[in-house]
Amino acid sequence: MKKLTLLFIAFIAILSFTACTEDDDFTFTAKPDPDGIAFTNATLETYMLKASNSDNLAERFVWNEADFDVQTPVNYELQASVSESFETYSLLGNVTQTNLAVTVGNLLALAREAGLDNDPTTAEPNTGTIYLRLRAYVGADAGNVVEQLSSIMSINVTLPEEEEETLDLPMLYVVGNFLGASGYGSDWTPADATPLAASAEGNTDYEGFVYMNVDAPEYKFLPSNESFDGDYGDAGTENGDFTGTIVQEGEVNAGTPEGTGGYFLINVDTAALTYSLTETNWGVIGNATPTGWDSDTDMTYDPETKIWSVTLDLTEQEAPDNGIKFRANDAWDLNIGDNDADGTMEFGGANIGIPEDGNYTITLDLSNPRQYTYSISKN
Incomplete structure (x- = not known):
């Protein structure tokens, strides 16, 4: 297996701490949440990693806030490894928010670095597991850092058996x-x-x-x-x-x-x-939503992220007969679903299932032409 190196660093936030006086030493006393920091989003059964979709959203990972009992922003690192021991890992992002969007390209680079790209020495050269964990910390230097590590999440990834070189769309x-x-x-x-x-x-x-x-x-x-x-x-x-x-x-x-x-x-x-x-103004509809198939729940557009989103309670529903879809303008003339349950979308596509009851944040990303994606994350 190839050694992983640090591949991605996003939104690096550096905190500096100043003592009350020149003679004082500032020391953190951490009182972590008994439950600790943990992922809260649901993931797909398998992530299909196509080079042609490299810029698409693979998953928006979401987690709860870490409690250090201090009045200062908390930094979060999302780490990824092909080894559950995390002897080596890649840094997918360093943020102060409690979520991070990871692209197909991010995961594809990890998979290839791990030797999952048609390596003939492996039994299943195109299928593997990537492990993820969170590190929450406060402090700016080695002597003043207090941290929490989450439990490890595993996701299955698959590369196309013979990924063809595809021309960029005009x-x-x-x-x-x-x-x-x-x-x-x-x-x-x-x-x-x-x-x-x-x-x-x-x-x-x-x-x-x-x-x-x-x-x-x-x-x-x-x-x-x-x-x-x-x-x-x-x-x-x-x-x-x-x-x-x-x-x-x-x-x-x-x-x-x-x-x-x-x-x-x-x-x-x-x-x-x-x-x-x-x-167009977008919403979600379906028997997993509070209003069923009778009316939409409107989404809100964020011009900074270029993403539509909504947070609402959903009920467990199995696709393709049940679930949710996205549609524009409270009408069926323009609707989008997911035919392959792979996070990519098609006009008039299939319903999207919901794995269990709960409160979810749903996003719809239409910013990449003809490569539309969505995410459904449990809060």
């Missing part, structure tokens, strides 16, 4: 006056433009979700995020027009159907020279 980029107010970057800056993805190499049908948090959005479509060369605009006569037709010569800045902002599903076809925008 992209079209949306640049405009909404980028700054919507959390993407600087207005009218190609490098900060948000992407739409084609359905396959050589296809011209682009799709993606874009948040436009301004009263009167104006934008164009770019073939690359490096310049305005070859840009597409609306075929109308005034900036902000929405005709549903794009052109590359004599164009104006495109607008939205109602001339107002929102969270839009955008579809563009650069061969047919057409485009459409559908404003």
Whole structure:
């Protein structure tokens, strides 16, 4: 087995502590919670690690607060190892929050470092176990650190038997006056433009979700995020027009159907020279939710994380006949499910099961075009 090295360090927070006077020594007296720190989220039976989904959310790990009986922020390290003894481990993140999002790429790198990538010397070269644990600590130097370690969580991971090299999907980029107010970057800056993805190499049908948090959005479509060369605009006569037709010569800045902002599903076809925008507001529905299949429970969008979320009580339900789904605008015209129960999503996909009764936080990430993901974490 290969030796693991530190691969990922995210959000490193450094705490410094100052004594009340120059002569005082500041010492922590920890009174840990009797139950200690522990993971609180439910995990999938197996995580399928595809390189093409590297940027997708694999899991958002959630845990309870550690109690050190001190008035100072607590740091949390999420450690991962292929050995239950944790003789060597990788650091997936160091945060002060009680949750951390881990991508498919994070887990894939661990799996490959552990020799799970088609190693012919193993009986099951593409299947293995990754072990996770939490370290909670306060203090900034070796002599002043007090810590707690959680129990160890194991997750099963699988690599495709013969992972083919896949081409990145062709992209079209949306640049405009909404980028700054919507959390993407600087207005009218190609490098900060948000992407739409084609359905396959050589296809011209682009799709993606874009948040436009301004009263009167104006934008164009770019073939690359490096310049305005070859840009597409609306075929109308005034900036902000929405005709549903794009052109590359004599164009104006495109607008939205109602001339107002929102969270839009955008579809563009650069061969047919057409485009459409559908404003969406997302919720969860299903017989696992308090209102069943009769009505949605609305989700809230966070422009900083680019994620929709909701916390609610759910009941145990078995998919595919029962469970939950995501849908937009309190209607079935636009709904998303999970056909393979692998955390990736498909329009019109299957219901998502709930393993047991409890209070859950559900997230929906539509920020990666055509690679939509969700998480369901028990609180």
